[in-house]
Amino acid sequence: xxxxxxxxxxxxxxxxxxxxxxxxxxxxxxxxxxxxxxxxxxxxxxxxxxxxxxxxxxxxxxxxxxxxxxxxxxxxxxxxxxxxxxxxxxxxxxxxxxxxxxxxxxxxxxxxxxxxxxxxxxxxxxxxxxxxxxxxxxxxxxxxxxxxxxxxxxxxxxxxxxxxxxxxxxxxxxxxxxxxxxxxxxxxxxxxxxxxxxxxxxxxxxxxxxxxxxxxxxxxxxxxxxxxxxxxxxxxxxxxxxxxxxxxxxxxxxxxxxxxxxxxxxxxxxxxxxxxxxxxxxxxxxxxxxxxxx
Amino acid sequence: xxxxxxxxxxxxxxxxxxxxxxxxxxxxxxxxxxxxxxxxxxxxxxxxxxxxxxxxxxxxxxxxxxxxxxxxxxxxxxxxxxxxxxxxxxxxxxxxxxxxxxxxxxxxxxxxxxxxxxxxxxxxxxxxxxxxxxxxxxxxxxxxxxxxxxxxxxxxxxxxxxxxxxxxxxxxxxxxxxxxxxxxxxxxxxxxxxxxxxxxxxxxxxxxxxxxxxxxxxxxxxxxxxxxxxxxxxxxxxxxxxxxxxxxxxxxxxxxxxxxxxxxxxxxxxxxxxxxxxxxxxxxxxxxxxxxxxxxxxxxxxxxxxx
Numbered sequence: 001x002x003x004x005x006x007x008x009x010x011x012x013x014x015x016x017x018x019x020x021x022x023x024x025x026x027x028x029x030x031x032x033x034x035x036x037x038x039x040x041x042x043x044x045x046x047x048x049x050x051x052x053x054x055x056x057x058x059x060x061x062x063x064x065x066x067x068x069x070x071x072x073x074x075x076x077x078x079x080x081x082x083x084x085x086x087x088x089x090x091x092x093x094x095x096x097x098x099x100x101x102x103x104x105x106x107x108x109x110x111x112x113x114x115x116x117x118x119x120x121x122x123x124x125x126x127x128x129x130x131x132x133x134x135x136x137x138x139x140x141x142x143x144x145x146x147x148x149x150x151x152x153x154x155x156x157x158x159x160x161x162x163x164x165x166x167x168x169x170x171x172x173x174x175x176x177x178x179x180x181x182x183x184x185x186x187x188x189x190x191x192x193x194x195x196x197x198x199x200x201x202x203x204x205x206x207x208x209x210x211x212x213x214x215x216x217x218x219x220x221x222x223x224x225x226x227x228x229x230x231x232x233x234x235x236x237x238x239x240x241x242x243x244x245x246x247x248x249x250x251x252x253x254x255x256x257x258x259x260x261x262x263x264x265x266x267x268x269x270x271x272x273x274x275x276x277x278x279x280x281x282x283x284x285x286x287x288x289x290x291x292x293x294x
Numbered sequence: 295x296x297x298x299x300x301x302x303x304x305x306x307x308x309x310x311x312x313x314x315x316x317x318x319x320x321x322x323x324x325x326x327x328x329x330x331x332x333x334x335x336x337x338x339x340x341x342x343x344x345x346x347x348x349x350x351x352x353x354x355x356x357x358x359x360x361x362x363x364x365x366x367x368x369x370x371x372x373x374x375x376x377x378x379x380x381x382x383x384x385x386x387x388x389x390x391x392x393x394x395x396x397x398x399x400x401x402x403x404x405x406x407x408x409x410x411x412x413x414x415x416x417x418x419x420x421x422x423x424x425x426x427x428x429x430x431x432x433x434x435x436x437x438x439x440x441x442x443x444x445x446x447x448x449x450x451x452x453x454x455x456x457x458x459x460x461x462x463x464x465x466x467x468x469x470x471x472x473x474x475x476x477x478x479x480x481x482x483x484x485x486x487x488x489x490x491x492x493x494x495x496x497x498x499x500x501x502x503x504x505x506x507x508x509x510x511x512x513x514x515x516x517x518x519x520x521x522x523x524x525x526x527x528x529x530x531x532x533x534x535x536x537x538x539x540x541x542x543x544x545x546x547x548x549x550x551x552x553x554x555x556x557x558x559x560x561x562x563x564x565x566x567x568x569x570x571x572x573x574x575x576x577x578x579x580x581x582x583x584x585x586x587x588x589x590x591x592x593x594x595x596x597x598x599x600x601x
Contacts, residue, residue, distance in 0.1 A: 021402050021405055021407070022407075024402055025399075025402055025403070025407065025413055028399060028417065029413055029416050029417070031475070032416055032417055032419070032420060032475065032479065033416060034435070035428075035431040035432060035435050035475065036419075036431070038431070038434065038435055039430075039431045039434070042434065050440065051440070054444075054445055054448050054449075055435075055440065055441055055442065055444065055445045056445055104327075104328050107324050107325070107328075108324075108325055108328050110324075111321040111322070111324055111325045112325070115321030115322075117321070117322060121596065123325070123329055125592070125596060126329075126332065126333070126337070127328070127329065127332050128592060128596075129588070129589075129592060130332050130336040132532055132584060132588045132592075133336060133340065133581060133584065134535060134536050134557070134577065134580040134581055134584055135536070136556075136557060136560045136561070136576070136577040136580055136581075137339065137340050137343045137577045137578065137580070137581045138335065138336065138339040138340065138343065139560075139561075139564065139577070140342070140343055140346060140355070140564060140570060140573070140574060140577075141338075141339040141342040141343060142335070142339060144355070163331075164331050164332070164335045164336075165335070165336075167328050167331065167332060168332065171328065195317075196317070196320045196321060196324075221422055224424070225423070225424035225425070225426075227424065227425065227426050227538070227539040227542070227543075228538050228539065228561075231542075232561075232565070242424050242426045242427075242539070245424075245426050245427070245430065246426050246430075246542060246543055249430050249433070249543070250546070258434060258440065261430060261434070262430075262431075262434065265426075265427045265430040265431060268424060268426065268427050269423050269424065269427040272422045272423065272424070273419065273422060273423070275422070276415075276419055276422035277415075280415050280418070280419075283421075283422060284418065284483055287421065287480060287483070288483070288484065288487065
């Protein structure tokens with residue numbers, strides 16, 4: 001969002017209007033914050049306090065036990081070793097998936113804007129449409145192909161899936177960004193004898209900082225938060241974090257440890273929340289680029 | 295026959311020629327793997343799924359065609375009717391409420407508000423969360439025995455009743471609430487960006503003409519936001535049709551099949567009920583629904599950019 005100093009809205013003149021507006025805005029802030037607030041305080045309560053006490057009350061004797069249990073000893077399905085293994089699964093899935101899809105997206109965007117060929121619009125159109133397909137239409141063949149190439153139920157298999165289905169978005173981001181990049185600079189470099197990759201590395205990449213951040217954050221959030229692919233193509237110890245969280249919450253043996261569930265949900269949410277807090281501006285830009293300029 | 299030799303093209307040395315041709319083809323070679331992957335993994339797979347939907351595949355694919363058998367079975371499943379009815383309820387409310395709430399919040403935030411920088415991220419952060427986290431949080435919040443209902447009882451409002459999560463008639467609305475909670479902030483951001491793009495001069499002129507604030511918004515500002523409405527609708531409709539994680543985490547499709555959606559239907563028929571052909575048919579219906587929304591939109595977007 002561009003920082004426009006002057007607001008376009010007409011200024012509310014009377015004080016009552018102002019009070020009403022601020023009141024409404026505060027009320028909605030509560031609506032958005034309440035579930036997170038409840039999740040956080042519940043994760044620091046003992047089970048007894050959850051049963052006896054008020055959901056909205058701060059914990060009397062805050063305890064980090066639920067967090068430790070969620071991390072190291074809670075039961076996911078039949079194994080009781082917490083979610084730490086799944087957390088690392090997600091990390092080792094996200095890092096290569098984001099790196100590869102971003103790099104390919106940058107190269108694709110570069111070709112589709114600066115090295116145009118007849119039919120480039122069709123190529124881009126087909127890649128763009130791929131962003132929108134319901135993944136249900138590819139689940140069955142994907143499961144079979146992953147089995148055929150020996151990547152079923154594995155993290156590399158998920159990396160492949162996320163790279164392929166992330167390419168449409170990463171290409172879209174870089175294409176739209178490089179579209180605005182002056183062609184004269186490219187042509188001048190070509191005159192000087194710079195090669196395809198030299199132009200990319202020396203001229204485009206150095207000025208691609210913002211769009212790289214946008215793409216990395218967008219892909220990181222998408223891949224980390226994915227559930228459908230993780231649930232379809234992995235099981236047991238190879239599942240990513242979101243699948244493990246869902247299994248943990250729905251494990252029906254023994255007492256339901258709500259505090260542990262909330263701690264696990266917080267652990268699953270923290271990586272994307274931290275990214276959001278640190279670079280929210282870029283996160284929003286990515287969402288908008290993916291949506292408005294579809 | 296004329297004896298005058300036609301000018302002979304000077305052939306570069308063969309080695310150079312290959313290099314030059316390689317140079318010229320390099321951009322396409324770089325793009326090729328990605329494009330091939332998309333062709334196979336997206337379009338090839340879609341064709342495969344469409345093919346399967348015309349077979350009698352159950353646990354494993356069979357390749358003998360069986361006409362519209364799977365589609366007939368699909369449309370005769372009461373469960374599928376529940377799923378599409380639910381998608382209608384969920385999609386309609388989710389899109390409608392997100393757009394209304396997003397526009398409302400954007401207009402409020404656009405009134406030269408102090409602390410906009412604090413409020414905006416608060417409205418938007420749910421979008422960064424996984425649907426599984428959102429579902430888990432709301433499942434807890436709406437839990438009749440321990441959540442909001444109990445809290446209200448503790449505060450002395452004994453009449454307060456909120457059993458939507460376990461009430462088959464109301465469970466789909468909990469999915470709406472959680473979905474709106476997650477996506478309405480994003481709508482707000484889209485509308486706010488739209489509002490900030492409106493030329494202030496037009497508004498000033500209208501104000502000088504004596505238009506009231508409400509008339510100003512109704513007659514001038516909101517009509518000017520039409521492209522944003524369209525984008526928001528496309529994004530939300532697309533998210534609604536694909537919604538899967540949220541339902542799984544919040545209600546698991548239950549109680550009973552009360553919150554079944556096409557996405558959960560497809561998954562369970564394909565992977566747990568061994569009705570692969572029916573699952574494939576339902577996926578094809580989902581794809582067709584999305585195409586009906588996305589294709590005209592993409593077409594017009596790409597055309598506009600050309601001209």
